[in-house]
Amino acid sequence: MSDSVNSRGAISIRNLTKIYDPDGVNVMAVDNCSLEIAAGEVCMIVGPSGCGKTTLLNGIAGFHSVTEGEIYLDDELLCGPSKPKAEQGADRMVVFQHGALFPWKTLAENVAYGPMVQGVLKKNEALEKAGHMLAEAGLGDVGHKYPGEVSSGMARRAEIVRALINDPKVLLLDEPYRAMDSLTKSIMHEALLEVYDRTKVTIFFITHDLEEAIFLGDRVAIMTTRPATIKKIVDVKIPRPRSYETLSSEEFRKLVDETKEAVHEEAIKAFEAGERELA
């Protein structure tokens, strides 16, 4: 069972180029970028602000079209020259930067939403399953609350549960813990690692936080400043399951330094170019 879960969710980005508004402002966000993410891998994407990390995510999720190149999911074409914009689908679930739980639904209703609209489960079955999954994530007693009534950390965890109930091949996370204090963040990391160890779902995770990147990732892809391409890939060979002791290990510090150096170079380039955040 775990093998079959493990063998799906490989993403292949091949020579991807994205130009925003080619007839007008003509901003090249991503330039001939290639990246292979294995099934069940946690791939962390870091790079200067506005470099085009979210553009990659939007391409995979099907929120935006791509200009050139292809993206494959398990050898199936998501988007390419013949089909510039990928179909959105429950095989690729996104957890958004500012959170996108529906404020008018309780946490349980939010989680139950996917199976319900897909017609996989009836409403009461979906709610029951949502309740179980929330309880598994330690959110058993807040399922009846609205997102506005719980902390941002709880909301973000519920959002991950809402993604997982759809049994996605890939989880796409766009700086989900950006605005959190370091204490909440560490709890979020543990929760995500726990989810990963259980499901082995492929994770595509955008972040600015290099320690977060090394702590969570199997690989860290460092992107150049815009137009983005992959500058360097850092392999993180720290064994799993990882815990907070990992953070003080020498290996961890060495990897963070290595990443920092590469990112710093690009950040300076971006700063000098006076780039502003794209999206």
Place this chain on the structure above:
Amino acid sequence: MADVAQSTNVGTVPVKRSKLMKKLQNKSLWRGVVALVGFVLFWEVCSQKLYMGVDVPWIGKIPPPTEVYDEWKKIFFWPGYWESFYLSTARVFAGFAMAQLIGIPFGLLLAINRYFRDIFFPPFEVLRPIPPLAWVPASIVFWPTTEMSIAFVTFLGAFFTIVINVLGGARNIDVQYLRAAKSMGATQWDLFTKVILPGTLPSIFTGAAVGMGITWEVVLAGEMLSGGGQQGGGGLGFFIWSSYMGGTVAQVIVGMISIGIAGYLSSSFIRYIGVVSMPWRRLF
């Protein structure tokens, strides 16, 4: 140990208070009461004619609340007064309901369908700045009965505000909600009923609250201008107008306060519906 905890608890656990008692102990309520009483006292004192040979500007010219109250006691038993009350309220709610019924779908269509917007938004924007009262003469010409022309003008008063609010609200829904729903497999219909509609609900109620206020304004002006229609009482607007022409100032003020109360009850009603239908906004 447990005993100690229990015995201290007994002292601190508050006696269960009834809902009414809780309301009565609410400080905001008392501030409101004090403000209203203070206002009436101020009015009473200031309109007591002369101070050192001069009257208080403006307020000195109107009858004091005691006199208004005496007038009200008389008017209270006039069937025409209550008929007017009823008539204006009925007109407001009829116009308002029609405006909601047509305005909400119209606003939503403008928000979600580009073709619909391209065709209907320009004429809508040209008609919108025309004040409802400017429609009175035309609507008297348009409609066979005075009642219908008043209803039409009332409808217009609320309609434009409602549409603009619905349109704005629906267009401002965070695109991430739509993306998330679509990723989870929502169809266009699901998006509409489960994301766009609940997401627009707060704006629908804002539009309703503002629209309700405008309908009251428009109804009264319509009644004054059109002579109140053929029905008994003629409405509160007509009541004020005829009091001004043939009655007393105290009577005019009774009419004004009646409108204030009716308006307050109407907007409380809207707020209540809003709170009930948007439980997620009733937090903490």
